[in-house]
Amino acid sequence: MSTIIGITMGDPCGVGPEISVRALAEMPAADRAQTRIYGNLATLEAAREALGVDIDLVPYVVDLPVEGAPLPWGQLSPVAGDAAFRFIEKAVRDAEAGEIGCIVTAPINKEALNLAGHHYDGHTGMLRSLTGSKAAYMLLASERLKVIHVSTHVSLQEAIRRATTERVLATIRAGNDHLKRIGYAAPKIAVAGINPHCGENGLFGTEDDDQIAPAVAAARAEGIDAYGPISADTVFHRAYSGAFDLVVAQYHDQGHIPIKLVAFDTAVNVSVELPIDRTSVDHGTAFDIAGKGIANHGNMNSAIAYARKLVAGRAKQG
Known part of the structure; x- marks a missing residue:
């Protein structure tokens, strides 16, 4: 299996090209040799000029065409949305073929993606579709707090419906x-509870007793060191303080808010249970500062x- 990291450039109108080029330029030569950027060379050259960086990008870029590139910075564009999809699609196929070991995704714009006819709620749903995977989980990882989500980009009402015993256990x-x-x-x-105080014995809802507690019991029966449900207003502080290695959050904001509070600039978005490996920045396209x-x-x-840690871990597993 390849040890090459494939960075997808993200939306050509956002900050993805700049952060990709800057990261590549600052790598030690050995790491740079194990890195490819999936994007558009003309756009990446424009980003390089905006940064004032002196690096020959050609050996490190898997160049894919974008009509009119470089596109204007900071503008919503279906052309950019389609390009962002194609960068990811190419990286996925190369990962499936073993040509790269892990994908690192720069930010995409969901509105641009959908304007281009690619109707996904974000990277995770897109990657699940492209790989034919039945499930994929979003894990946000920082040094002191790691969170995995039972559901993500759905309404709160739908998230409660999805918090079944089977899904929580999975x-x-x-x-x-x-x-x-x-x-x-x-x-x-x-495992975080879904209701205030985990329902307070049914006073504030029964989902924690009926759906989440059985999942925790089943996990423990399998030998997993799981605890819960634990009230969400205390569990993240306890995990951040070292009591737990991972928190299972029941829905998007329950998990995102605490980790963005304590690790806004350093948290990594990881797709778990896909047949390929993928990590991502945990921020958006920042159109307001793109190109500056x-x-x-x-x-x-x-x-x-x-991503390099994941590749190394797979190598150890054989």
Whole structure:
């Protein structure tokens, strides 16, 4: 299996090209040799000029055409949305063929993506569709707090419907397997409740008792060190303080808010349970600063470092 990291450039009108080029330019030569950017060379050259960086991009770019490139920075464009999709599609096919070991995605714009006729709720749904995978879970990883989600881009009403015993158990298993892969011998996993105070014995809802508690019990019966449901107003603080290695969040905001509070610039978005590996920055296209050469690439560096950790972990597994 390849050890090459494939960075998808993201929306050509956003900050993705800049943070990709900056990260590539600052890598040690050995790491740069193990990196490819899936994008458009003309756009990446424009980003390089905006940054004032002196690097020959040609050897490191899988160049895909974009009509009119470079497109104007910071503008919503269906052409850019289609290009962002094609960069990812090409990287996925190369990952499936074993030509790259992990995909690192720069930000896409969901509105541009949908304007181009690619109707996905984001990267995770797109990757699940492209790979034919039945399930994929979003895990947000930082140094002191890691969160995996039972559901993400759905309404809160739909998220409650999706918090079935089977789905919660599958999420616990996925999180446990992932942490073992990156070096945790016996991950300690907390499962957040869905209602205030986990329903307070039915006073505020019965979902925690009826749906979530049985999933935790089933996970423990399988030998997974799982705990819960634990009230969401305390579990993230406990995990951040070291009591747990991972929190299973029941819906998007429950997991995103705490991790963005404590690790806004460093958290990495990881797709778990896909047949290929993928990490991502955990921020948007930032159209307001695109092309100005001021975008912070720290989150991209974190996503690349996590990708290299995944590739190394797979090599250890044989």
